[in-house]
Amino acid sequence: MTPLFALLWDTLDDRLKLRAPGRKVANKVFPHHWSFLLGEIALISFVILVLTGIFLTMFYRPSIDPVVYSGANELFGGRRLPAAFESIVRLTYDVPGGLLFRRIHRAAAHLFIATVILHLLRIILTGAFRKPREINYHLGVVLLLLAFALGFTGYSLPYDALAGTGIRIAYTELLSTPYIGDRLAFWIFGGEFPTGDVIPRFFVFHVLLLPGLIIGAISAHLGLVARQRHTQFPRVGIDGHRWIVGKPLWPSQFAESATLLLWVGGVLVASAVLVPWADIVLQGPYRPGEVGNNAQPDWYLFWLEGALRLFPPIEFSVLGMTVSGPFFAGAVMPTLVIALLVVYPFVERRVYGLEGEWHVLQNPLDIPLRAAFLIGTFGFLLLLSAGATNDILSRLWGVPIETLTWVFRILALVGPPLGAVGIFAYSKRRLAAKGQTVASVER
């Protein structure tokens, strides 16, 4: 240690008594596996989102009032644009580094949501949600939903043509809630779409409310991991139920995390150079009454978009309320999927009569119900997502859109149950061939 650093450390330690807790932290053992880094990459992406987001917030104007753009971009020069869109054109073309930070922010947003989803998959695949970690698993599901909301509001803020379409559909979803839909939509949007309040409000959601909730939820998430300790993969000769095996925080885990931070940052910056993320010039600003082809949301909402496209035409009145297709596709279906994610740990525990605590990770094929749940649920979501590209596929393959829509309708209904039953039968046979049954107590 350099003398200056040593002096600083001694001064602090003398007053705060850091030596004992410091050694405890430095000696903390972290189990090692590449898949344990997915959540860490999500955390790093979030940090990068906050840092780049602070820069973007300095320039963004949360308003749809028309202003005349007078900057360097020739396409928009002298045109009247919504202030939000204008401020982003200005940030992109007239502020040095503006476009780079916008692109990094967008790339980090994709990586954040992708790694949150992969992290959730890792947790479910390996059974890390088992007792005593159900609460942290549920916190993770909450974080996933917050990440979706953060992504959607961020996607909306530029107020480009695509954003306008997204906001419109979100408004319709709220509107479709029986009885209180119109009030709900007016409370959140401040009036009938397209109201001037939606962009200022989405701005508050995106830069204050949602990041605040996410920071709180991440803190609790990490706090619970620290308190309950990490799960680990089985290791020959060591009782993982009793012992945590891994590398100490200092120096191995520190080296791992520090390089991961720098490399994820480096890759995001490189992608911002190579990929024109967040290019809104082609889209143009939102214009009332207009919508272009390829009106797709970001990829992580394809499952909802696909459901809206595939759900059959239904609209009826009952008990004084109007129920329509978008309510089933955009509210009932997602609620059921989330509910399934939430209750699954308890279902597995009950079905297999599990006892005690579980700290060692498993192969999902060793638990037939889990394999079936995974293939069924995520197969359904993937097929719905594929359905959201039916217009593009129709053009690409020259197949009529009507045919493709029917193909996806049938696939989404039949595929997941078939896949679930298939994998269930396969994993049962596999267990039987090995002469094993599903363990009910960790050994």
Add this chain to the structure above:
Amino acid sequence: MTDGTAPGSRQPETTPVADEIGDLRVIARDDPPPSGANDLIVMGAASGAILGGIGFAVGLLAGAPLGFYGAALAVGLLSLGVAVRRWITDRFPDIDAVELRPGPEPSGPIADVAPVPRRSFLGRFLAVAAGVLGLGLIAPVVSLGPAPGDALRRTAWRRGSRLVTTDGQPLSPADLSPGGVVTVWPEGAIGDETAAVILLRLSGEPVDPTNGDWVVDSTVVAYSKICTHAGCPVGLFREQDDALFCPCHQSTFDAQRGAIPTFGPTARALPQLPLGVDDEGNLVALGDFTEQVGPAFG
């Protein structure tokens, strides 16, 4: 539960521990061999980080293209990662260690100060009071938006509203050639999305359930442009079968037959605008839509 002590019930009969460094229980240790090559890597990577940092700052300030200063920053970050990693792995042994998982919690109350015996009613009453106060705090939610009233059931169209284009031009039936399509608004409400109307001249005379009283010049009709499914503008017109098509979710409407849905996720026709011609020959509305415009609610 502290790290050094195992609970009696879980006294490990075989501990995997091979060695101890301070409080750390080591099961495997791998010391890095001295290596000159590693020093070279660290030096090289750290130099890359320096160059990357300088390249980014100078490039940004000097107005270089994004590709230059972006690449410099990427190289800088990636190189620094290599340097940090190599520096640490060359300086410290690679250690696998174990830690005892926390055992069962000690029993006993969570707090040692217990209440003296009292009637339980007051405690419950207090909980109810806090609950009522909390529910009362929800009231400000109502301030967040105006009461919908009938705002969603009417549009800006009035009897006599002239149909104007997005540029504000009024239209007469002669402005539309067969297969012609134009987005129109009520005069004075251009850009008011729920009032958006698609005006078409069909290739043949429309049939039921089109309202023939609202068809002008035999083949000119006007429908709400807002999709009855999710509220997107029905942006596309397919001339060969007079189909209106929504690019968002592919709802398709038959403009010949009262814009009834023929495919896709919507269940309701696009409302037809009561259309007429005023004394000057301009297309006008005969009144507001008589059906619900846009997606279902309520």
